[in-house]
Amino acid sequence: xxxxxxxxxxxxxxxxxxxxxxxxxxxxxxxxxxxxxxxxxxxxxxxxxxxxxxxxxxxxxxxxxxxxxxxxxxxxxxxxxxxxxxxxxxxxxxxxxxxxxxxxxxxxxxxxxxxxxxxxxxxxxxxxxxxxxxxxxxxxxxxxxxxxxxxxxxxxxxxxxxxxxxxxxxxxxxxxxxxxxxxxxxxxxxx
Amino acid sequence: xxxxxxxxxxxxxxxxxxxxxxxxxxxxxxxxxxxxxxxxxxxxxxxxxxxxxxxxxxxx
Numbered sequence: 001x002x003x004x005x006x007x008x009x010x011x012x013x014x015x016x017x018x019x020x021x022x023x024x025x026x027x028x029x030x031x032x033x034x035x036x037x038x039x040x041x042x043x044x045x046x047x048x049x050x051x052x053x054x055x056x057x058x059x060x061x062x063x064x065x066x067x068x069x070x071x072x073x074x075x076x077x078x079x080x081x082x083x084x085x086x087x088x089x090x091x092x093x094x095x096x097x098x099x100x101x102x103x104x105x106x107x108x109x110x111x112x113x114x115x116x117x118x119x120x121x122x123x124x125x126x127x128x129x130x131x132x133x134x135x136x137x138x139x140x141x142x143x144x145x146x147x148x149x150x151x152x153x154x155x156x157x158x159x160x161x162x163x164x165x166x167x168x169x170x171x172x173x174x175x176x177x178x179x180x181x182x183x184x185x186x187x188x189x190x191x
Numbered sequence: 192x193x194x195x196x197x198x199x200x201x202x203x204x205x206x207x208x209x210x211x212x213x214x215x216x217x218x219x220x221x222x223x224x225x226x227x228x229x230x231x232x233x234x235x236x237x238x239x240x241x242x243x244x245x246x247x248x249x250x251x
Contacts, residue, residue, distance in 0.1 A: 019232050024223035048239050109215040128213060129220035
């Protein structure tokens with residue numbers, strides 16, 4: 001009985017409940033509110049028009065996220081930003097050392113996060129931050145679960161590098177050897 | 192000289208850095224999640240719904 005009721009609900013009426021996470025994903029992915037809002041708008045239009053393709057009873061949020069990331073990547077392919085730097089616009093190492101109390105500043109972290117590639121930002125947000133499982137993320141990204149894991153691992157390592165937490169980058173000459181060893185091992189442990 | 196020894200307090204620091212990266216990743220998403228969604232999206236959904244209702248009416 002309940003199932004019949006659930007099946008009767010038009011998923012289009014549920015879209016409004018997913019606006020907030022959808023926009024949060026868009027902002028995390030594009031790191032640009034204007035671009036994120038354009039993306040959300042396009043996603044809503046596509047979802048509305050293609051609602052018949054949504055399998056009732058499955059995860060509507062995951063379906064919307066999938067539309068959004070596919071839209072994002074196809075628009076990227078179309079515009080092919082004129083940046084000859086596939087690893088990120090600001091690939092230079094930022095040299096962020098944890099404060100003396102051991103905490104890294106969020107603004108520094110954001111700079112490093114922004115410098116990641118889109119694919120790396122995506123996997124870290126989907127798996128690490130927004131709480132999807134590896135399998136769910138794999139379905140959204142259209143890749144195998146193993147690919148999600150290895151991509152997430154590479155993304156974390158890259159992030160550690162950008163934060164200046166990587167081994168052998170010489171960012172910490174002049175800093176005591178213990179600190180140097182610790183951050184080196186932190187980066188190594190991300191693998 | 193790099194100290195390759197694995198002292199307990201160093202392991203603690205490694206774990207701390209890893210935990211902070213995870214914590215900051217969550218914060219990136221969470222800080223976007225608490226943002227108020229602009230009205231234009233709710234408006235857009237309403238417009239789409241109205242348009243659909245109108246079309247259904249015409250077809251009837």
